[in-house]
Amino acid sequence: MTQINVTVDGVSYVDEVEPRLLLVHYLREVVGKTGTPIGCDTSNCGACTVLMDGVSVKSCSVLAVQAEGAEITTIEGLANGEWHPLQRAFHEEHALQCGYCTPGMILAAADLLRENPHPTSQEIREGLEGNLCRCTGYENIVRAVRRAAETGVSQ
Amino acid sequence: MTAQTEVPAELGQARLRKEDARLITGQTNWTDNIRLPGMLHMAFLRSPYAHAKITRVDVSAALQLPGVVAAYSGADFADEQGSLPCAWPVTPDIVMPAHPAMAVDEVRYVGEAVAVVIARDRYVAADALAVIDADYQPLPPVLDIREALNESSPKVHEAGNKSFEWTFANGDLDAAFRDAPVVLERNYRQQRLIPAAMEPRSVVCSGVGGEYTLWSSTQIPHVLRFLLAAITGIGEQNLRVIAPDVGGGFGSKLQVTAEEELALLITRKLGRPVKWTESRSEGNMTVHHGRDQWQRIRIAADTDGRIRGLAVDLLADMGAYLMLVTPGVPLLGAFMFPAIYKMDAYSFRCTGVFTTKMPTDAYRGAGRPEATFAIERIMDELATELGVDPLEVRERNWIKHEEFPYTTICGLTYDSGNYEAATAKAKELFGYDELRREQAERNARGDSVRLGIGVSTFTEMCGLAPSRVLGSLAYGAGGWEHASIRMLPTGKVEVVTGSSAHGQGHETAWSQIVADQLGVPFEDIRVLHGDTQVSPKGMDTYGSRSLAVGGMALVSACDKVIEKAKIIASALLEAPPEDVDFSGGVFRSRSGAGASKTIQEIALATFAAHNLPDGVEPSLDSDATYDPDNFSFPHGTHLCATEVDTQTGMVTIRSYVAVDDVGKVVNPLIVEGQVHGGLAQGIAQALYEEAVYDDAGNLVTTTLADYLVPSAADLPSYVTSRTESPAANRLGVKGVGEAGTIASTPAVVNAIVDALRPFGIRDIVMPCTPERVWRAIQTAQGEAQKGAPQSGAQEGNGAA
Numbered sequence: 012m013t014q015i016n017v018t019v020d021g022v023s024y025v026d027e028v029e030p031r032l033l034l035v036h037y038l039r040e041v042v043g044k045t046g047t048p049i050g051c052d053t054s055n056c057g058a059c060t061v062l063m064d065g066v067s068v069k070s071c072s073v074l075a076v077q078a079e080g081a082e083i084t085t086i087e088g089l090a091n092g093e094w095h096p097l098q099r100a101f102h103e104e105h106a107l108q109c110g111y112c113t114p115g116m117i118l119a120a121a122d123l124l125r126e127n128p129h130p131t132s133q134e135i136r137e138g139l140e141g142n143l144c145r146c147t148g149y150e151n152i153v154r155a156v157r158r159a160a161e162t163g164v165s166q
Numbered sequence: 167m168t169a170q171t172e173v174p175a176e177l178g179q180a181r182l183r184k185e186d187a188r189l190i191t192g193q194t195n196w197t198d199n200i201r202l203p204g205m206l207h208m209a210f211l212r213s214p215y216a217h218a219k220i221t222r223v224d225v226s227a228a229l230q231l232p233g234v235v236a237a238y239s240g241a242d243f244a245d246e247q248g249s250l251p252c253a254w255p256v257t258p259d260i261v262m263p264a265h266p267a268m269a270v271d272e273v274r275y276v277g278e279a280v281a282v283v284i285a286r287d288r289y290v291a292a293d294a295l296a297v298i299d300a301d302y303q304p305l306p307p308v309l310d311i312r313e314a315l316n317e318s319s320p321k322v323h324e325a326g327n328k329s330f331e332w333t334f335a336n337g338d339l340d341a342a343f344r345d346a347p348v349v350l351e352r353n354y355r356q357q358r359l360i361p362a363a364m365e366p367r368s369v370v371c372s373g374v375g376g377e378y379t380l381w382s383s384t385q386i387p388h389v390l391r392f393l394l395a396a397i398t399g400i401g402e403q404n405l406r407v408i409a410p411d412v413g414g415g416f417g418s419k420l421q422v423t424a425e426e427e428l429a430l431l432i433t434r435k436l437g438r439p440v441k442w443t444e445s446r447s448e449g450n451m452t453v454h455h456g457r458d459q460w461q462r463i464r465i466a467a468d469t470d471g472r473i474r475g476l477a478v479d480l481l482a483d484m485g486a487y488l489m490l491v492t493p494g495v496p497l498l499g500a501f502m503f504p505a506i507y508k509m510d511a512y513s514f515r516c517t518g519v520f521t522t523k524m525p526t527d528a529y530r531g532a533g534r535p536e537a538t539f540a541i542e543r544i545m546d547e548l549a550t551e552l553g554v555d556p557l558e559v560r561e562r563n564w565i566k567h568e569e570f571p572y573t574t575i576c577g578l579t580y581d582s583g584n585y586e587a588a589t590a591k592a593k594e595l596f597g598y599d600e601l602r603r604e605q606a607e608r609n610a611r612g613d614s615v616r617l618g619i620g621v622s623t624f625t626e627m628c629g630l631a632p633s634r635v636l637g638s639l640a641y642g643a644g645g646w647e648h649a650s651i652r653m654l655p656t657g658k659v660e661v662v663t664g665s666s667a668h669g670q671g672h673e674t675a676w677s678q679i680v681a682d683q684l685g686v687p688f689e690d691i692r693v694l695h696g697d698t699q700v701s702p703k704g705m706d707t708y709g710s711r712s713l714a715v716g717g718m719a720l721v722s723a724c725d726k727v728i729e730k731a732k733i734i735a736s737a738l739l740e741a742p743p744e745d746v747d748f749s750g751g752v753f754r755s756r757s758g759a760g761a762s763k764t765i766q767e768i769a770l771a772t773f774a775a776h777n778l779p780d781g782v783e784p785s786l787d788s789d790a791t792y793d794p795d796n797f798s799f800p801h802g803t804h805l806c807a808t809e810v811d812t813q814t815g816m817v818t819i820r821s822y823v824a825v826d827d828v829g830k831v832v833n834p835l836i837v838e839g840q841v842h843g844g845l846a847q848g849i850a851q852a853l854y855e856e857a858v859y860d861d862a863g864n865l866v867t868t869t870l871a872d873y874l875v876p877s878a879a880d881l882p883s884y885v886t887s888r889t890e891s892p893a894a895n896r897l898g899v900k901g902v903g904e905a906g907t908i909a910s911t912p913a914v915v916n917a918i919v920d921a922l923r924p925f926g927i928r929d930i931v932m933p934c935t936p937e938r939v940w941r942a943i944q945t946a947q948g949e950a951q952k953g954a955p956q957s958g959a960q961e962g963n964g965a966a
Binding site: 029031032039040044045046047048049050051052053055056058085086087089090094098101102103105107108109110111112113114117132135136137139140141142143144145146147148149150151152153 | 182183185186187188189190191192193194196198199201287289362363364365366411412413414416445446447668669670671835836838839840842843844845846847869870871875877878879881883884906
């Protein structure tokens with residue numbers, strides 16, 4: 012077992028973990044942050060995307076021990092009193108149906124807008140290539156990210 | 167009567183969804199989020215062979231690992247596990263082999279469970295699988311349904327590889343084909359698909375004092391409760407099934423699975439709660455697959471293109487066992503090959519064949535995408551044969567809008583539709599004539615990137631289903647849906663629906679319907695579903711049935727509330743009931759100068775029960791069960807323009823226009839979303855997805871790296887629009903969940919073939935990967951050089 016210090020959604024945690032424990036399992040089963048779901052085991056689907064020190068990572072492909080000292084933001088920590096502009100835009104553009112991909116999609120989009128605050132539709136499509144959605148056909152996800160970009164979200 | 171004098175306020179509004187708040191903030195209750203005190207984790211050892219005798223399964227080493235609580239082989243459950251159910255024995259002589267949840271003597275597909283470990287956490291459970299000693303004696307796999315019926319083929323089951331043959335015929339087919347000036351025959355391949363809902367399956371079970379609660383990521387909590395009770399012998403009254411938030415289904419969670427049954431049996435055996443959540447690679451292998459048919463279709467027509475007759479012969483891959491509705495899936499297609507077209511004669515034959523692969527079952531569209539693909543493909547072939555525009559040959563044959571209601575050659579009565587209107591709108595949005603001109607120019611100059619235009623004028627039957635029809639097709643249950651309305655004392659409303667949603671937006675759309683019917687605010691309504699203790703009756707969600715059937719149950723339940731409330735209102739207003747009108751949530755006395763009571767006031771007065779008329783019970787609550795008297799027939803015209811790079815085989819969708827007629831629309835935002843998602847899945851079948859087994863029967867596409875669920879970068883932007891031919895139900899609504907998937911696959915493939923017709927190509931086997939397209943072009947050019955006639959069709963056998 013290895014001791015790790017991790018900040019998750021603004022709260023710091025010290026835990027003893029198995030070195031093989033995946034970050035996503037740490038978040039879900041140790042910290043209890045079940046807002047981050049798991050959709051695959053090969054880092055293709057992106058459902059488990061979180062921000063690690065502000066940069067999007069697929070938390071199924073990071074070991075908990077690799078998050079030592081890091082600040083993790085999950086979907087549960089994104090709203091700051093009120094919904095994040097991306098959360099609002101996903102709601103207003105009907106960019107989710109079953110909602111399983113949504114946490115990862117929103118966090119990946121947040122990172123995309125950090126790097127490119129005013130992406131074209133094609134840049135959004137390419138930027139979210141690592142996040143799969145089976146319900147929406149992506150049309151409204153692209154619209155939502157554009158809407159959030161127009162309202163000036165870069166954080 | 168509850169006819170309202172005002173235009174309904176909610177129907178047709180693009181209400182934002184109530185369900186979103188929890189979904190976008192990570193407060194969703196997925197099954198895998200559930201943690202119960204003392205809960206154990208299950209993991210399954212699965213067969214590495216497509217077909218083998220099990221010679222030994224020894225779990226004793228697993229039991230030695232710290233944290234392992236129990237481990238069992240299939241033999242340990244042989245006496246109590248019974249057989250997983252098939253609810254659709256389509257013919258009296260169908261071969262329906264026993265399907266044990268864990269294999270006991272023989273395995274028949276890679277991934278079939280042979281042992282289970284129950285441990286303190288999922289890591290330990292996975293570790294323990296590695297030390298189970300399992301030995302097999304391999305048997306020959308059966309992988310190709312075209313060969314499986316040969317006498318010499320190895321057998322999947324002792325009774326042979328044929329499960330059933332189901333036929334339908336109407337009209338004089340011989341006369342239709344005899345002396346027909348045009349007869350075409352084509353063979354099409356429906357590849358095997360993996361539904362790939364984003365949420366992997368998950369199940370949690372707990373039992374206290376002989377009463378069990380099972381949470382499952384399922385589309386069918388009610389059907390699951392009934393069938394699990396039936397196969398385990400646990401009393402139905404002692405089993406509660408909950409479908410919490412469910413992350414997509416597309417048919418894949420319309421199933422009674424081995425893992426669900428074993429969770430229940432192991433909870434009973436150990437007296438501890440258990441959980442199982444699959445990995446994606448486990449799911450790709452063991453969630454039922456979809457499609458997988460070989461289709462032979464023949465069409466006879468006059469020289470003007472009028473269809474005389476149609477004959478369809480299918481081979482359908484059942485996989486290793488018959489699961490919940492496996493044999494019924496191709497039957498849903500049987501009635502859809504004639505589609506929107508009039509003809510004199512039709513015959514259909516389907517042979518269900520066993521193979522040593524994962525069983526197939528319902529996947530978005532279930533039978534209807536297959537049928538629509540074949541008919542829409544051969545309509546293009548007919549147009550080419552006659553040298554007319556593909557829309558022209560369709561129009562010569564389709565049912566005209568003034569001919570509705572129209573009874574088809576299959577005996578279905580289409581209640582409404584307007585194919586002319588949908589097609590005209592689609593052509594305009596698409597710029598059909600301009601694109602045809604551009605196509606001709608590019609062909610004339612020999613452009614290396616060719617333009618193709620694909621047409622799909624589809625209809626489908628959904629809103630499953632009239633119970634009598636299901637009975638006549640030997641289905642094991644009815645097709646009704648249930649709804650309850652609970653009027654709370656404060657005037658708020660609880661709506662209980664038996665149709666359990668998993669992304670479709672019922673909580674929003676149902677609120678809109680009830681708001682209109684009862685005249686209460688949208689915000690005052692809460693929709694409950696997906697828990698057999700909360701919504702005890704239901705037939706669940708599949709076959710685009712929720713609105714067309716469940717929505718109508720809601721309307722009936724609202725009628726009953728209004729009927730009861732009117733009696734109480736009449737007493738309070740001191741007017742006879744026949745003089746009391748109800749509109750916009752208000753009861754008004756016609757005689758008593760403006761006297762009125764709101765439905766909320768009636769709800770409170772009913773709760774207090776101080777001044778109710780004699781014999782009137784103090785409740786406005788109601789239950790209604792609605793059995794539709796017909797299917798629902800959405801239709802539409804989809805047009806797709808593809809650019810095909812003849813040097814690389816790369817296909818790019820340049821534009822896609824979908825005009826759908828789903829009748830009256832409750833919420834246009836939700837309807838558009840359903841169409842978008844459906845298009846993506848249909849396009850994915852045309853271009854990307856295929857479940858591939860190798861020669862030994864191993865699934866090659868076990869991960870999302872190998873099985874290409876498309877990303878945003880792989881799909882185009884869609885232009886969607888609607889026409890509106892109201893259905894013959896009180897809401898005027900039709901189903902929409904499957905329409906996009908059904909329509910889009912042939913539109914895309916027709917467009918690719920249309921681009922390549924100048925090369926003499928008339929088919930590309932799906933998925934139309936760059937390699938397949940490129941090879942088809944190479945073959946065509948090679949044969950053209952040799953001067954030989956060429957078919958252009960790439961032989962597809964699943965392994966590209």
